[in-house]
Amino acid sequence: MTGVFRPLPGAPRRRAAVAALGAVLVAGALASGCGIRTTSVPVDAGAAPSRVPCKLPSADVTTRSPDSVAAPVYLVCASQLVPVDRPVPAGRAGADPLVAARALLDQVQQAPPENERRAGFSTAVPVGLRVETSRPDDPAATLRLSSQPEDLSAEALAQLVCTYAENDALVTAGSVVLGGPxxxxxxxxxxxxxxKSRPQDATTPDALELD
Structure with a gap:
């Protein structure tokens, strides 16, 4: 009687496993031959480059009237502070510190127009913030805000300080003097x-105790 060959139990599975292992080894050999080294250690290639330009094309720069001046206002773009020129009435940009502070605050707290939004600009300064008159015993050039400066977000305070720091009438001994109600x-x-580079950092802007 002719014997019938019966495959041992589990043989197909073993053959499939051997075939799969062989395929893996062949793939590894091909990769090595191409100069590609495999690794199980994750590689940090750094942050992806930002596509936000943070710069307005010359054709999009805000136009100003003959009776206004261009004042730099700091906005947030790509997690940094970047200045944008805004038109401010000439009579409000100079002599009176309170008038200049109010004009600049009005500009820095406005929602950026479409051309600035397209370039990635935004503002963190709240719309309801106001600049009040200083008190008799305040140091010279003090600006009193309707909120405590420390109660503003780090970015909003950094925007306001850097914007005011560009105006000589609002700077005393190299600093912008701010108080609250x-x-x-x-x-x-x-x-x-x-x-400017890290406005979201709670430790900036640097604060100085005044005598």
């Missing part, structure tokens, strides 16, 4: 390179 004494704030 409470009894806390005003403090001097510095707009540094770190303030």
């Amino acid at each position: 409470g009894k806390y004494p005003p403090r001097g704030y510095l707009c540094t390179s770190q303030t």
